[in-house]
Amino acid sequence: MTTAAMTTARTTAARRVGALALALIMVQLVVRAVLVIWGNFYWDDLILMGRASTYPIPSWDFLGYSHDGHFMPAAFLVAGLTTALAPVQWWLPALTLVVLQAVASLAVWRMIRILAPRAGGWALAALCFYLFVPMTVSAYVWWAAGLNTLPMQAAMAVVVGNAVALVRDRPDPVRSRRLLIGAVAAFVVGLLFFEKSLFILPVAFVAAVLALRSRSSARWDDEADYRSSPLSQAFLRARPLWLILGGVFVVWAAVFLATSTATAGVHSIGQTAHLVWRSINNAIVPSFTGGPWVWERWTPSPPMGFPSVWMIVLGWVVLAAAIAITVRRRRGVALIWFFALLYAVAAQIPVMWNRSSGNTALELAQTMRYLPDTALVLAIALALIAAAPSIGAHTAGPSQPDRRMAVAAAVAGVAFLVSAVTATMSFGQSWRDDPTGDYLRTARASLASMDGKTMFDQPVPLEVLLPVAYPNNMISHVFGRLRERPGFGKVTDELKVLNPEGRLVAGAVSPVRTFEPSRGSCAKPGIDDLTRLPLSGPLIDWQWTVGFSYCADRAGTVELRLEGGDPVEVPVRSGLHAAYVQLDGHGTELRIRPVTPGLRLHTGDGRVGAPVMAEAAP
Template sequence: MTAAPGGPQRKVEYSRAVVAGALALIVAGLVLRGWVLSRGSFYWDDFILIGRAAEFPLFSADLLFHDHDGHFMPLTFAAAWLLTAVAPLEWWAAAASLLILQLLASLAVLRLLVVLLGWRPVLFVPLTFYLLSPLTLPAFAWWAAGLNALPLQAALAWVTADTVRLIETRRRRYAVSALVAFLIALLFFEKAAVVPFAAFAVALLWVWVTQKPRDAGASRANPFAFVARGGRELWIGSAVILLWWIPVYSMAVSRDVGFDGLKSAGTILNRTFTDSFVPVLFGGPWTWERWLPSTPWAAAPQWATVACWAALAAIVGGSIVLKRRVIPVFAFVAAYIIVATIPVLVLRAGPDTAPELVQSLRYLAETSVIVVAAIALVFVAPGREGLNARWHPGRKAAAVAVAAFILSSVWSTVTFSQVWSENPSREYLTNLRGATDTDAPVQLLDQEVPWNLLSPLTFPQNMASRVLAPLDDRVRFGPVVSELRMVDDRGRLVAAEVWWNRAIPQGPDPECGYRITPGAPVAVPLGGGMFEHGWTAQLNYFSNGPGELVVAFDSIAGERSAVSVPIEEGLNTAYVRLVGGAESLLFTTPTPGVEICLGSGPVGVAAHAGN
């Protein structure tokens, strides 16, 4: 950087001002993102991570190597386990983890910009884009997605910066640093496999654009060979990591791969560029839409997308006119977006998948780092000879553009937060904690959580015994209770009753109903078949003493559905949750000397009393 007027002291002050401004921008971005988190709460996959964290120990293959919808992410599960152990189902802890990861990613991006640009005011342009662009917002606001996306963004920036430094200095410590960051990101999210390839591409473009390395002649003759040789330690180390990781991933994850045809691919790519990526380049999409319980998706007005395409064409065209060697930079960004969309086309697209999926922006979050690097490369590209300096945009024009982008991004962030804050889990968990604030844990039968917290398609992860397992000091779920209560859709503890879908009829003994004694099991008809499901049986009984009663569906799978019911002396009622289905129930008692009289009662769905 050319020394500023006033000598070295002025230059130091100048750099310090840039450092202070960059750090202030990072703090401002964290404050804005923190405000978004303050209006959010746990959502969907968050509860799956939390439930598995409560079910398995930290160093368990069932936890760390779990196939989560095709994702291999042991460090994500480890992070969820640690946070669940420290602050079970506390949103503030999850939000704090996202802010810490965002800070690390922001500092990594700042380091990348310093490597590419130096401490120059021009770095405020790409840094502002990364910190405030809505491109990273949906993945950040969702805890489970953020635990994947933020380490990937940090690694992409860090490894790319290390690659450039490695090529510049040939110091191996940069290769070691990059490999550590790459491995960590890969264990958070399998998509980090792209990191060394993206870093190679950015380093290659840097060599091509600047042609400033010490071995400039070699780099000009063959930039690819120059980058390959200069970063060989990193490339060899990355290959070793991937050769180890690929078989581990293949053993842990099972995914159906398919392709829904060129028409679907065209729709997805059109939505990716026109409705998603291009508007957010200018701080869009400004408006968001949502079908509960899905995540919000970008819904920029049509006139705005047209205007954004025109503005993008003007910027790209103007850059090509004013700068040399920048066409490959723009081609790289477009190619990366297409590559980033391929997993959606192969693993997600289909007749039952809405194209709005890509408009959620989650699958494009790390492209923010690619855009940042591209902006920096365009800035450092040499200008075309013969063009007067007055054709280049001045600082005032750049400041106006940055200010407009900030206002646009803040508006999009606010509108996103308004839609995203429609999350029932905040009220559900708050009410549940209040209802279970007792000296001893509340005993309940297991039940499904509301569908807008977690879909029945995720069974058995959507069972309250798994979702709320971290709150076992407040509420515990078992197969038998003496008082039937439930947690309603708003997290309130309410009285419940059993519907008469089927019934235990009045037994043949007019004074006892069905008499159950040690010995042969007693089959009790239900008046019709029951399909495989979770049912509740209300057992009204009289016992001559304490003991045990075993009840199960009279079917091939009956042993798996068997529940042991503690029996008290006298006239009592027990509510039993049974999973299975058949036309009758089998009752046995292994307690010597106990005689149980079973009366009539309902067998069916447990629901709020009065429903």
């Protein structure tokens, strides 16, 4: 075959591989689109929405907030803009997830083609692993987590690809400058979304060193370059890149440590070790077989994977076999596996340390939401292995053993793909079993019917968001950006509340304490100055809701207060009506005083307690 014919054949093969890669990415995006269609907002999503409803989006109070120990201004910015454009509507967050996944998948394929330019089918295998392994699913469908991890994945792919191209291909100055700028920009963007993107720098440097260890994919320009180690070559060939990335790393780490609350709380070394082992044995290892197939959800927790024992055992067998076969057949692979598995373990330690305490359930590690970057690092390892030279390449005999290996790998790849999609769909079914979406849709319509009126604030149901998220679990925060909604205040003449399904129902005040009618009557109101209404018992210092009927001889304003609390002015109307007021304070009496000159009123039986559904009130 002539050189021209060989070139044409290689070009055709590369186009076929590229077309297959794009087809795999499209399949992944279809599967991921189905997942977000099944999904909805969950937990931290509501906290992001609540803060976007409370603070100006461009403010540091919003963008620089340390959310659960994370420093992620760009993620907050996207969440804030999304909330402002389509408040409490899932379609736009879902679209952001699909778009970010498309960007990440394309970046990963570009990286794989740089790492293994002639690997063909083996490069597709590395891509397939990244696209469909269940380790990436849990953090994808959860909007708040996806805003962290998807930009990090895209950034890691860009930085690793550019770094390897710089140190291995020795590009011309113009391309070198583009690769340098692109890598730095991607690193900064990744950090803006997720502080864990700091891991990108060591991953990129190690990948560059490992890529240079293969003599067949390095260019030796002179004898001195030939004798220098891959470590020194990797640094010297891309010294401006490493110095700039190192400077950004140090500055960003300092900012993170100064703003983050990640290390707050009680931690346990023993619990950290248990969580890391559970993450490896019950999450990472079964992923090598495309598992787990079984997911369980204990609302309000996210789904947790429960792989069968046989799947865990098979996962260890697959990993051991892959290591043994590749180490025997390709040069330098042992070190690639070492660093990949080292990352898989080491990357879990700080995360699990921050989550460790005596009360942390080990099932936390089985949610897999901390593993997307591990999946990508393993894909990088597979690409580097695919590019590594064969140990017996110069004495290769008949090609039949290689064809058998290719057929076996193809069968294993199809089995993995089927298993992984099965696990993904199983996760999706578990993920959609959540009351949050239905509650938000119903509540949004209910609040729109109260547009222009006043409601008391109340927490969302426990199944949607627990009180530990206060004040972001209050409806004034979750629904604060809605254009059609009631005002949230401390005084209303019509008490309405949302029931656990989000429907608007009549409200009442629970009778924690009661008080008797005031002196006089509707015909002859007795309150014309400060009056103290004794309660049936003492109140602790809290926010209390007071409900009572009254009749006033004219329209005006009265003032109510509890001991130790600020007074609240309440508008009253002439005639017989009801009023509901929220007061802070404590004590054994309710104080009421007309503010409007000449106003007189009479109050009937009253209650002091909390807003509840009328049908549930005694």
